[in-house]
Amino acid sequence: MSRPSPLPAVTLDELFAALTHRSAWVELAAVAGCLTLAWLAVRLVRGPQVPAQSVWFGRRIVDGVLFPALALASAYAAQVALRALEVPLAVFKVALPVLLSFAVIRLSVRVLSAAFPSSRLVRVAERTISWLAWLAVVGWITGLLPVVLEELDAIHWKMGGATVSVRSLIEGALVAGFVLVLVLWVSAAIEARLLKGAFGEQLSLRKAAANAVRALLTFIGLLLALTAVGIDLTALSVLGGAIGVGLGFGLQKLAANYVSGFVILAERSLRIGDMVRVDGFEGRITDIATRYTVIRALNGRESIVPNELLITQRVENSSLADPKVLLQSTVQVAYGTALETLFPRLVEAIAQVPRVLQDPGPGVQLSAFAADGLELTLNFWIGDPENGTGNARSEVNLAVLRCLEAAGVEIPFPQRVLRRA
Numbered sequence: 001m002s003r004p005s006p007l008p009a010v011t012l013d014e015l016f017a018a019l020t021h022r023s024a025w026v027e028l029a030a031v032a033g034c035l036t037l038a039w040l041a042v043r044l045v046r047g048p049q050v051p052a053q054s055v056w057f058g059r060r061i062v063d064g065v066l067f068p069a070l071a072l073a074s075a076y077a078a079q080v081a082l083r084a085l086e087v088p089l090a091v092f093k094v095a096l097p098v099l100l101s102f103a104v105i106r107l108s109v110r111v112l113s114a115a116f117p118s119s120r121l122v123r124v125a126e127r128t129i130s131w132l133a134w135l136a137v138v139g140w141i142t143g144l145l146p147v148v149l150e151e152l153d154a155i156h157w158k159m160g161g162a163t164v165s166v167r168s169l170i171e172g173a174l175v176a177g178f179v180l181v182l183v184l185w186v187s188a189a190i191e192a193r194l195l196k197g198a199f200g201e202q203l204s205l206r207k208a209a210a211n212a213v214r215a216l217l218t219f220i221g222l223l224l225a226l227t228a229v230g231i232d233l234t235a236l237s238v239l240g241g242a243i244g245v246g247l248g249f250g251l252q253k254l255a256a257n258y259v260s261g262f263v264i265l266a267e268r269s270l271r272i273g274d275m276v277r278v279d280g281f282e283g284r285i286t287d288i289a290t291r292y293t294v295i296r297a298l299n300g301r302e303s304i305v306p307n308e309l310l311i312t313q314r315v316e317n318s319s320l321a322d323p324k325v326l327l328q329s330t331v332q333v334a335y336g337t338a339l340e341t342l343f344p345r346l347v348e349a350i351a352q353v354p355r356v357l358q359d360p361g362p363g364v365q366l367s368a369f370a371a372d373g374l375e376l377t378l379n380f381w382i383g384d385p386e387n388g389t390g391n392a393r394s395e396v397n398l399a400v401l402r403c404l405e406a407a408g409v410e411i412p413f414p415q416r417v418l419r420r421a
Contacts, residue, residue, distance in 0.1 A: 027091035030078045038070035056110075065110055068103035075099055097140050101133040111185040183221030187214040207265055207272070211290045253308065254291070260307035261290040270310060270317065275385050277316035278305055284386050298388050318385055324357065325385040329393055331400055332373040334410040339366060339374070342409060349403035350380050355392045357381040373412035 039061055046057045046066075057064040079092045109126045139145030149167055156165035191210035264270050265288060274285050276295060283297035293310060295303045318325055333342070343364045350362040362380035369375070378400060382392050404411060 024091055026087060027082065027089065027095075030082065031075060031091055031095045034074040034078055035071055037074055038067050041070055042067045063106065065103070065107050068099055068106050072096070072099040072103050094141055097137045101137045105130050105133050107185075108181055111181050111188065179224045180218075180221050183217045187217045190214075190217075207288055211265070212262070215290070253306075256308045257291045257306045260311040261288065261292075264288060264293070264307055264310060270315070275318045275323075277318075278303075278310065279313065281305075282316075298386070323385070324360075324381050324383050325389065326379060326381055327389055327393055327396075328380075329378045329397055329400075330367070330375055331378065331397075331404075332370055332375050332412055333404070334373050334412045337374065337409055342407060345403055345407060346376075346378070346400060349399045350378060350396050353380075353392070353395045353399050355382050355384065355387075356396065357383055372414050 042057070042061050042064065046061070046064075056066040061067055075092065075095055079089065079096065082089060082092070105126075108129045112125055136145060139148065152167040152170065153165050156168075158164075187210075190213050194206040194210045194213075270276065270285060270288065270293070272285050272288060276282070276285060278295065281295060281297065281303045283295040283301075283303065285293060286296045286302070287294040288307075291307060293305045293307055295305055297303070333339075346364045347362050350356055350364075351358060356362055357380075360381050362378070365377045365379065367375050367377040378396060380396055382389070
């Protein structure tokens with residue numbers, strides 16, 4: 001059985017006839033006034049500076065959610081007022097669907113951009129939503145959409161004890177998508193509020209809370225979406241058992257990574273900004289997600305490490321207790337060099353390097369009697385390993401080389417004598 005359309009159908013002849021009426025100018029003025037009022041309100045609320053990653057406001061005034069929402073609300077109020085004055089309506093039959101479509105497009109795009117800022121699929125989703133919304137507007141204005149909805153409602157079948165039609169499935173999918181968009185909006189807003197101004201241990205703890213809130217809201221949104229589609233939630237008990245079996249077999253690694261991610265964020269053994277070494281890869285932690293951790297090396301390369309690996313294997317964290325790092329370098333001097341007078345000069349030269357710490361201070365040790373000379377080990381500490389260790393070692397070696405040249409100390413090199421039998 002077909003359902004009546006919630007809005008009256010509009011034919012093109014009736015629409016063109018109403019647009020030629022003199023009252024259409026009154027409607028045009030009302031629509032222009034509504035748009036102007038919405039523009040001024042957004043400009044007043046937003047201020048001169050655009051908030052970063054805002055859903056309500058965009059780079060321009062009209063590309064946020066607030067402008068089409070205010071314009072739609074004011075246009076609907078104007079329509080009610082004109083209808084009370086018994087003014088024939090024609091322009092509003094076109095303006096309201098257009099503003100509604102514009103609001104849906106901006107809401108979906110802004111929420112997806114805030115929830116997935118680095119995803120390339122956001123642009124594809126924006127175009128898809130825009131095409132579907134504008135096609136729906138054209139279909140409604142031309143009177144084709146109600147006819148299509150009635151035909152889709154006529155295609156129905158029995159599913160259990162309920163009758164399901166193609167129209168109900170499409171409407172349920174649209175409602176489910178709208179619910180998920182709202183859930184993503186709320187979770188993105190909560191995450192931005194939690195991570196604002198956080199650093200160090202607070203950043204890791206708030207990141208864990210944000211991930212937990214997003215997972216909880218997504219789960220609730222899925223339940224609401226399934227209810228909106230018309231799926232009985234009691235039928236999900238069998239699906240839940242199947243998911244449990246899948247987690248026990250094929251998805252156990254995935255589940256282990258998610259659990260490990262929450263454990264890492266809760267224990268705060270690894271924090272965003274720490275310098276770590278995992279499986280031979282050394283770098284700074286830039287992000288801790290629920291499934292993986294991103295480590296960025298000093299040369300710009302990034303490694304995506306599963307969280308389970310950080311729990312089950314040994315991880316070297318040079319920033320957990322003390323950010324100071326000991327570096328070493330070696331140099332050889334010729335036999336017969338007066339080491340008692342050379343050592344203080346080398347320590348003074350190393351201490352003058354800007355990145356070398358004074359406490360603990362540098363030191364020089366006689367580490368070995370090599371075949372070609374005396375081997376000296378240079379020990380020094382730095383407090384910023386995230387800025388690189390090779391460049392600090394190079395600066396120290398240059399300072400030592402200048403010191404040896406100024407002192408007239410010879411750096412030996414291998415000499416070999418060949419004798420003919």
